[in-house]
Amino acid sequence: MVKYIDIADDIREKIIEQTYTYGQKLPYEYVLCVTYHCNKETMKKALDILVKEGLIVRRRGAGTFVKDYDPSNDDVLKKGDRYGVGLTGKYQGFYRIRSEVVEFSVIPSDLEISKKLQIEEGSFVYHVIRARYLEEIPYVLEIIYMPISVIANLRLENVSNSIYAYIEDELGLKIQSSHKTITGELSTPLEQQYLELSEKEPFFQVEKVSYLSSGVIFEYSLNRYHYNQFEENTVTVHY
């Protein structure tokens, strides 16, 4: 549908399957434009996606080069984790995952939650607590709030499997962006129980607010990770 995304997908594929290998110079812009029948600006948009994913580096005056690419560390590349909600980095795709739904209810939002979700205080929201295990080792405790007005008819079945799949595939909604804050926090009995932490041990918390393409906030969540199970990769491109 969108040309520059298709082009990026194609070139990413070539890097993964090592048609383009580490350190190699990519054909320069003009050649790529001819190959993909597109304009220079469109090509730049495509390549900028790969720059943000950390797969290539572009050097004005020199060329475009494939970056050091470690296939065991390819979380950006897994379609299943496009929103950074699944397993990240080193643990992805290799282990058996089990989810345990600790809580699934509808509650009126309190001040904090209504502020984060930008809804009226007291509006009803789904309240989900879910523990995830990796080969039976506790991995993450997820606390999720979603307005019932935005995500309709969420069922236990969806919560047990993938909430994101339900939102995208069944409701046909598109997810636009997520705003995350990662902090360290001291564990309380809740995390000690589900993450098998000792007293005084900290956990990683990822606080997240997620937007649909319509601009509506559909989720406020707190993902709490055992500190030795957590990994997050980011690329920052300065301007």
Next chain:
Amino acid sequence: MVKYIDIADDIREKIIEQTYTYGQKLPYEYVLCVTYHCNKETMKKALDILVKEGLIVRRRGAGTFVKDYDPSNDDVLKKGDRYGVGLTGKYQGFYRIRSEVVEFSVIPSDLEISKKLQIEEGSFVYHVIRARYLEEIPYVLEIIYMPISVIANLRLENVSNSIYAYIEDELGLKIQSSHKTITGELSTPLEQQYLELSEKEPFFQVEKVSYLSSGVIFEYSLNRYHYNQFEENTVTVHY
């Protein structure tokens, strides 16, 4: 110099000083284009910067809106922290910071460091260990490696103050991107000493590889934070 950055800076300023306030609709694209004497694509580039910074949300068919903006949490906005190397989020700008240089030497790179910096094994690199304190409370322990071939004549004075200022202002080099990995690690005596951690307490590590605009890697660093002093903010825009 670059028009879309200037425009983004100007609009960001207006959001910070609350000329545009929370929830408000910005003038639409055409009006902004006329105001700033620019083309639609240029305007989009400018606004996309603010989208990535989490300051605005754009909704096709509806308009562009100022997001919930908490002035106490404006780390994206501080010029001094453009590269995510200074203090982040809640602690920035309010406290007195002191740096203690624990180590400043030149060593031959070992296999791991040479791989990260993409230089030949054995090439000489600066080796810096720096402890930073916030109102005398240990905050972060920084372990930095930089090739002497890229960063020439680094002095203790630069290390005590800002290495980035030296690179940008004195050497006139431009920083292009940084690739970061956040993990939790168990502390060793080094971190226990400088971060005042107990045995068995973990620390939060940000491993970073940084590129110049020339595409050359100039830095491999490990920033080790006390877990209750750690905060990292990211905005992910899906496509």
Next chain:
DNA sequence: GAGTGGTCTAGACCACATC
């Protein structure tokens, strides 16, 4: 239907790297 953003193009011109 009117309002508003998103994508794409052709082509001009600029900035930086390498030789």
Next chain:
DNA sequence: ATGTGGTCTAGACCACTCT
């Protein structure tokens, strides 16, 4: 000097939202 990427423009056309 030549190769290569980056920015900017004018204008066409498409996609989504609101009412």
